[in-house]
Amino acid sequence: MKRQMKNLAIMMCGWMLALGVQAQTATQVLDRASNAYKKMASVSAEFEIGISGEKDKGSILLQGNKFCTKMHDSSIWFDGKTMWTYVHDNEEVNVTEPTEAQVSRINPYSFINMYKRGYDVAFGANSSTYYDIVLTARDGKASIQKAILWIKKTDYSPIYIMMGTSRADVEISVISYKAGKKQPDTAFRFDKKKYPKVDVVDLR
Numbered sequence: 001m002k003r004q005m006k007n008l009a010i011m012m013c014g015w016m017l018a019l020g021v022q023a024q025t026a027t028q029v030l031d032r033a034s035n036a037y038k039k040m041a042s043v044s045a046e047f048e049i050g051i052s053g054e055k056d057k058g059s060i061l062l063q064g065n066k067f068c069t070k071m072h073d074s075s076i077w078f079d080g081k082t083m084w085t086y087v088h089d090n091e092e093v094n095v096t097e098p099t100e101a102q103v104s105r106i107n108p109y110s111f112i113n114m115y116k117r118g119y120d121v122a123f124g125a126n127s128s129t130y131y132d133i134v135l136t137a138r139d140g141k142a143s144i145q146k147a148i149l150w151i152k153k154t155d156y157s158p159i160y161i162m163m164g165t166s167r168a169d170v171e172i173s174v175i176s177y178k179a180g181k182k183q184p185d186t187a188f189r190f191d192k193k194k195y196p197k198v199d200v201v202d203l204r
Contacts, residue, residue: 026122036157037109042181043177044060045174047175058070063188066079072088077190078098079188080188082204094201118142124148
């Protein structure tokens with residue numbers, strides 16, 4: 001009798017946990033993903049990106065709203081205000097102060113804050129290992145009209161991001177994602193000393 005009661009109690013706990021997961025909304029999942037990210041001093045990730053059928057691999061270092069991303073043909077540094085875009089073949093760096101919308105088209109992790117305003121948030125086809133979340137812009141003029149996010153259920157880290165813009169869909173598959181120590185501000189700024197032959201064009 002005691003064993004039956006114990007088994008029943010275990011089953012009830014399982015049902016309650018299952019119901020709790022089902023009751024979690026898509027917005028709450030993104031809240032948890034956002035909070036998990038904010039608890040990390042910094043994040044480094046490797047990814048594969050696809051745009052209009054063309055694919056490339058790259059890496060990104062993030063800390064709050066700052067980031068540095070590198071691919072085979074370009075590198076971008078953003079310190080929260082100023083952006084340096086280095087096109088390797090041109091040996092040129094463009095310096096700008098982008099808008100939040102412009103940053104969101106470049107930084108694949110912009111969903112950390114993007115979902116909180118101007119988007120309807122809903123579940124897609126969830127799997128056993130990740131949440132499939134769909135963001136749909138309420139404003140037809142938004143730079144990103146639709147985004148699809150796959151958030152891992154174990155640690156709320158992103159494993160796939162699709163951002164639909166007026167020009168093309170950008171797909172990003174996360175290869176690795178790990179927390180790191182706090183980085184100096186210089187990690188998110190272009191260092192002219194490291195690239196002495198590069199022309200710097202200030203477009204601010």
